[in-house]
Amino acid sequence: MTAPITQDVMTIPRKLPEGGKTNxxxxxxxxxxxxLLAIGTPEKQAKMRVGQIWQWIYQWGVRxxxxxxxxxxxxxxxxxxxFSIDVPKLVSKNVSADGTRKYxxxxxxxxxxxxxxxxxxxxxxxxxSSQVGCTLTCSFCHTGTQKLVRNLTAGEIIGQVMLARDDLxxxxxxxxxxxxxxxxxxxxxxxxxxxxxxxxxVRDAMKIAMDAEGIQLSRRRITLxxxxxxxxxxxxxxxxxxxxxxxxxxxxxxxxxxxxxINKRWNIEELLGALRDYPRLSNxxxxxxxxxxxxxxxxxxxxxxxxxxxxxxxxxKINLIPFxxxxxxxxxxxxxxxxxxxxxxxxxxxxASPIRTPRGEDIMAACGQLKSATERARKSRKEIAAxxxx
Numbered sequence: 290m291t292a293p294i295t296q297d298v299m300t301i302p303r304k305l306p307e308g309g310k311t312n313x314x315x316x317x318x319x320x321x322x323x324x325l326l327a328i329g330t331p332e333k334q335a336k337m338r339v340g341q342i343w344q345w346i347y348q349w350g351v352r353x354x355x356x357x358x359x360x361x362x363x364x365x366x367x368x369x370x371x372f373s374i375d376v377p378k379l380v381s382k383n384v385s386a387d388g389t390r391k392y393x394x395x396x397x398x399x400x401x402x403x404x405x406x407x408x409x410x411x412x413x414x415x416x417x418s419s420q421v422g423c424t425l426t427c428s429f430c431h432t433g434t435q436k437l438v439r440n441l442t443a444g445e446i447i448g449q450v451m452l453a454r455d456d457l458x459x460x461x462x463x464x465x466x467x468x469x470x471x472x473x474x475x476x477x478x479x480x481x482x483x484x485x486x487x488x489x490x491v492r493d494a495m496k497i498a499m500d501a502e503g504i505q506l507s508r509r510r511i512t513l514x515x516x517x518x519x520x521x522x523x524x525x526x527x528x529x530x531x532x533x534x535x536x537x538x539x540x541x542x543x544x545x546x547x548x549x550x551i552n553k554r555w556n557i558e559e560l561l562g563a564l565r566d567y568p569r570l571s572n573x574x575x576x577x578x579x580x581x582x583x584x585x586x587x588x589x590x591x592x593x594x595x596x597x598x599x600x601x602x603x604x605x606k607i608n609l610i611p612f613x614x615x616x617x618x619x620x621x622x623x624x625x626x627x628x629x630x631x632x633x634x635x636x637x638x639x640x641a642s643p644i645r646t647p648r649g650e651d652i653m654a655a656c657g658q659l660k661s662a663t664e665r666a667r668k669s670r671k672e673i674a675a676x677x678x679x
Contacts (some may be wrong), residue, residue, distance in 0.1 A: 348503060383428065407656070413457075428547060452475055454504075495529050496529075517552065535564065538589070548583075580607055609645065610645045
């Protein structure tokens with residue numbers, strides 16, 4: 290297995306400052322078992338107790354130990370003495386004219402991240418964050434203008450899902466008939482941060498989301514988006530197995546180096562080499578190539594033809610994203626006719642090429658627009674243009 294990619298990024302410990310209690314949210318089953326054993330839970334009972342607590346927290350959304358009625362009163366009191374059940378705090382919620390909801394949530398240390406819920410006719414997708422800020426500085430992305438502060442813990446990542454379910458009123462009551470209709474049916478790791486630079490915490494959170502006695506989302510309902518951390522791609526297939534999306538955005542190294550600077554470390558050839566094995570390793574159907582449409586930068590017919598040639602042999606779809614403008618951006622959205630022409634070339638080459646409908650633009654919730662409200666100091670258009678060389 291490839292050695293993990295490391296950064297000088299802090300992740301806070303699981304113990305919270307107030308009272309020194311350990312937050313159970315985000316612990317793996319094994320870690321929760323160890324925590325229960327540490328407070329004196331008999332070893333023969335530990336697995337059963339984990340299962341009971343797990344269901345209360347993740348299946349029914351319970352945050353109060355006193356409500357866990359299949360545990361004795363004395364044991365509930367002992368749990369409350371040593372543990373907490375904490376999710377990020379909702380600071381504000383904005384609702385777009387199209388129904389998109391943007392949550393500003395506060396985590397330990399007073400930091401804030403943004404989470405977006407997108408309702409559609411056949412699904413409800415939650416876009417969650419994996420880091421406070423981002424280290425990648427993609428020049429077209431508003432989040433990339435915010436410096437990286439720290440990784441989110443597994444609890445802070447899955448806590449975003451739990452917070453959204455709170456807001457949607459989607460926790461079932463214990464003993465109620467199973468409801469197959471979900472308001473929150475899909476998760477995309479496409480918010481703030483690069484998920485593969487926070488691999489272990491992302492993995493543990495998604496294992497909770499997929500757990501059959503927890504939130505119960507299929508791995509095919511979870512999509513992880515990476516800018517191309519090549520050494521972690523195979524590991525994602527083996528240890529998470531979710532669907533994969535790649536922020537591609539350019540068909541030459543020269544252009545991708547400017548748009549997605551991580552390309553200077555792992556270029557297009559290396560990235561595509563890692564992607565060719567992903568569907569086989571993860572048993573996924575296909576990889577999604579995300580391609581933001583930037584006027585006069587990456588939207589020519591020649592770009593479209595190069596793109597289909599580059600991905601030849603990879604089961605894929607190309608998700609074309611009209612650029613979502615933000616204050617200070619040096620780019621403009623491609624004209625609609627140009628986007629349609631690009632899509633037509635890709636489609637005729639045999640690849641699905643949907644054009645993503647911009648959602649939540651009026652509340653700065655669209656793709657590439659996320660940036661926590663406490664970090665709104667923006668670079669000027671001239672500064673960003675100078676950095677990218679465009």
